[in-house]
Amino acid sequence: MAPKSASKHHDIRDMLLDAAGLSLDRLPMLHVLFDRMATFCADGLRQVAASQAYYSLSSVESGRIGDVLEAYEGMAIAGIFNAPSWDSQLIVGFDRDFIFTMIEVLFGADGSEPPVEDERSFSNIEGRVAQLLFEQMTKALKSAFALVSDTTFQFERQETRMDFAVIGRRNNLAVTAKFLLQALNRGGEMFVTIPQSALTPLRRALASTSQAETGGRDPKWAQKIRDEVNRTEVELRAVLDEHEVTLGDIAALKVGQILKLDATPASRVKLESAAQPLFWCHLGQSDGGYVVRLDEQINQHQDFIDDILPR
Known part of the structure; x- marks a missing residue:
């Protein structure tokens, strides 16, 4: 019932x-x-x-x-x-x-x-x-x-x-x-x-x-x-070297002045997009042009820890 x-x-x-x-x-x-x-x-x-x-x-x-x-x-x-x-x-x-x-x-x-x-x-x-x-x-x-x-x-x-x-x-x-x-x-x-x-x-x-x-x-x-x-276009940038300078150094730059880079042919190149690092690469040449070979993915978290911890 x-x-x-x-x-x-x-x-x-x-x-x-x-x-x-x-x-x-x-x-x-x-x-x-x-x-x-x-x-x-x-x-x-x-x-x-x-x-x-x-x-x-x-x-x-x-x-x-x-x-x-x-x-x-x-x-x-x-x-x-x-x-x-x-x-x-x-x-x-x-x-x-x-x-x-x-x-x-x-x-x-x-x-x-x-x-x-x-x-x-x-x-x-x-x-x-x-x-x-x-x-x-x-x-x-x-x-x-x-x-x-x-x-x-x-x-x-x-x-x-x-x-x-x-x-x-x-x-x-x-x-x-x-x-x-x-x-x-x-x-x-x-x-x-x-x-x-x-x-x-x-x-x-x-x-x-x-x-x-x-x-x-x-x-x-x-x-x-x-x-x-997948069809979205993004811009990639290969960075050979970076320097930190003062605003006074920038104001003192002149046309024809040569800036010395610490990079060598053996230095690794950083590949980034939208200011976000993606891969470490090696620089090379092919058919008369510069190329980069992807070496390893950049681990931003690990890089940050490496920067703040004493070596």
Whole structure:
């Protein structure tokens, strides 16, 4: 009898929590997921855009679906998505500034033209670009929520009138994440609205960030970071000898004066980058030019101890 009683109390607690709505303060994982979505969107845009563009999560809020859509009436394009495993739908929307900025980014503008400020209706080209972006969002949503739910998202249709963007009763509670797009010294806003009824079954997973901390690394993302790091250019400098002089000695230097070095052909050369010593080397020649052969890695900690301890 005890297990049934515990189960009954557990069901009652779930019903009370569902009726009260989700507390975003107790769902820290939501911010992790939406940050992950912003990163995925930015990474995908860099592959098709010549200029730099950035996505950033600006806020995560809770409110009525109708209130959210009313704020974007006449100034946004909304995409309706279906999440079969959640038995629910959600909305992704782009405001006017987002669409106009994205058009310029994708078609190679340099930002010299003033931004579009008229309140005309969206053109066929702008609607087509929005549809392509919505289709890409299916991947971004799946990638973001993979940490807590293995589900797919299907793009169904797009709407320019918010009263037609129906995913349930307009007074139902929903979670809305807002993202900023920045490119060409201008930007826009994207929003994602998910009914709380779809997130309620996931609240235990969303209540802890341990999934993000212990989850496996994305191999494609890790490889991309590794490739970018490996392509970073650094400057190497081979130091033959160093002297400490006074400011007066520097002021007394004259053109044509010869400075004597204590280094010899047998002296070791220090190879450094950004003032950080890397290797001890030996100087040599090859094909008429000077070369250095790496001898050993410099242990800064050991060198420091050698300098302060008496020999």
